[in-house]
Amino acid sequence: MAFEGLGERLQSTFDHMKSRGKVTDEDVKAMMREVRLALLEADVNYKVVKQFVNSVKDRATGQEVMKSLTPGQQVVKVVSEELTQLMGGEQAEIAKAAKGPTVVMMVGLQGAGKTTTSAKIANYLRKNKNRQPLMAAADVYRPAAIDQLETLGRQLNMPVFSLGTEADPVDIAKQSLAKAKEEHYDYLFIDTAGRLHVDDSLMDELQRMKEAVNPDEIMLVVDSMTGQDAVNVAESFNEQLGITGVTLTKLDGDTRGGAALSVKSVTDKPIKFAGTGEKIDAIEPFHPERMASRILGMGDMLSLIEKAQTDVDEDKAKELEKKMRSQDLTFDDFLEQLGQVRNMGSMEDIMSMIPGAGKMKGLKNAQMDDSQITRVEAIVRSMTREERQQPSLMNASRKRRIAKGSGTTIQDVNRLLKQFEDMKKMMKQMTSQQKGKKKGNFSMPFM
């Protein structure tokens, strides 16, 4: 069916090739057709696809591939490299002004996610780079757009500059810049109204705003589900405003995100951020090479590790590790760990980053459901302090009470106890194996 990912699609094409030792012209043709179709189905613009297929074709049929021992795999490599190349090679950072506040103008079509993304990037910069951002609500057209930004500001405890819906957006931008300068903010995010790239009067407004505040970054926010039209949108925003960067949103959907390739290749401006969920911290720097490998079904282990590093408290992790070794692991530790896993995002997010998880049949259909974690948490919280410290205390009447208290069944409680014991055993094995080797300082249950 058409809805497997680009990676799976290419994979199945290449699976056929990998089994052979030699690539014939016929193979190349068939393969290129598959690549072309797969990319088109992934919403990569057809012109971009044409270019891409041509460039891959030359390399794929070239000497380096044909003479190698494993031509099939070489072709995969070529495709993946070209894909990365097309998406921008290296990772690009958000602009930083040499002096004073860095002004970032957020622009894009309606519904792309500008308001949410403004708050997400501002929060990201504060959390990871220790910058003080100010957000300005310059979308005076959409009902409640200002409310939305203000609500987000309140949630984040982050200042929002607003002059209401009657003010002129250009004026709002100017005054917010004055405030940002005066109060020494590091970043100013101007949330502009969504507009069609063919809407001349609104585009004109953006141009005037650009002249007024001279932004260091004009960030085009693009919905990753965008189809063929992505090139038109990107091209005209770029022509009229000279965008400096792109943020892709809604990448947590099941879209194959071909828009990323299209936008990059027509504007030649780097994709800087990727929005990966509804939660406010669901944003990450865009990594072209990781994205390419994700598209190709090779997983995104690096992002997962980074996420673990930023979200998990290192001291606690070390303490936990010690406990695991000494086998003093209690349900309290377990609970803490659950909390840390939760901080990293939904199970779904985490699973999607594990290589091959998408291909494992059982996992694909398994509900990676956060409510399961909630249930486990409820069970543990229904235990007394002694029970948490000493799981061996558990007997039938205690289990009954716990099941009742957590709204689960005795079977659920038993299952958890068994899993917990298994986990301890596994830890024991792992730690004894690891002795002498370099030790990782992070491990998680269930994974």
Next chain:
Amino acid sequence: MSLFQRLKKRMAGEAAEEEAREEAKQEAQQEAQEAGKEEAEEEQRVSLSSRFREGLAKTRSSFSEAMNELFAQYREVNEDFFEELEEILISSDVGVETVMEIIDELRNESLLKNIRTTEKLTPLITEKMAEKLDRTGEDSKLNMNPDGMTVMLFVGVNGVGKTTTIGKMAHQMKAEGKKVVLAAGDTFRAGAIEQLEGWGERAGVDVIKQQAGSDPAAVIYDAIKSAKSRQADVLLCDTAGRLQNKVNLMNELAKVKRVITREIPEAPHEVLLVLDATTGQNAMSQAKTFREATEVSGIILTKLDGTAKGGIVMAIRNELNIPVKMVGLGEKLDDLQPFEAEDFVYGLFKDMIEQTPADAEER
């Protein structure tokens, strides 16, 4: 007149007169209708709808001409021609599979019927396209409950324009003299409730709401109760945007629908999936999953006023048989229009047609 006939005539340039007559009639009707309304509103309405019609009329007259001109470049039916056609359709997001289907059928039929010139293939092309879009012709109207309250549930991914569409629809239905109530079922996104309230104020209709973060099913339940007691004709239920691969959120949506059906067995009378025309192939996945969760009965295609063509609805109609019922053509209150398959097919070829003269000069 069937869609196919109309298209065929249009291709041949015969329809112009007839349409002019029909249009004049419609205009007269519309003016009579509008006469009773508030002045400011009327002014806006007339200018907008006529602007829309004018825009279309202008392009209509040149359609057959331009189409001919284009096909004149490819007089012969050959692989280059099919490739070009394929690209046009793909660039409109029609979807590879449906495009291949159309092209294969055309290729076969041209062989079978020994069609060698593109001129003779033209009617066949439009026939195919119409077939894919308008199978039965009649199910593109909104299903209204003839006796009692009509409940419509709006679903879709984030940012497609659900709330805006509800606002526009509320405005139109109110203008038709219906008593409309809105249910603020998007309790998740910051500012969503305020946004719907804004629309409610503009349209002058009541909005039933609870606090942000409350259970959407409870909000909808409340809304049904109070809409009933207010003897509303229509209840439009907003829901939070959700990506279709979030199983929990889809379950939540299914629950909202169950709550509606429990209160009014034949409701919701419409489950409308709002699709953004700029969306590519993912729209198919959206249609499939939302249909599974809520038995989607129709599509509202928004943001068609940009350069995006929303061709994916052709594939959706073809594979899932979900009809498009309304299209969003702009930001104004009156920019929500009934779907016309004919206009839509025209739209797919529009750019190509407009580009043709310039291209021809280059050659």
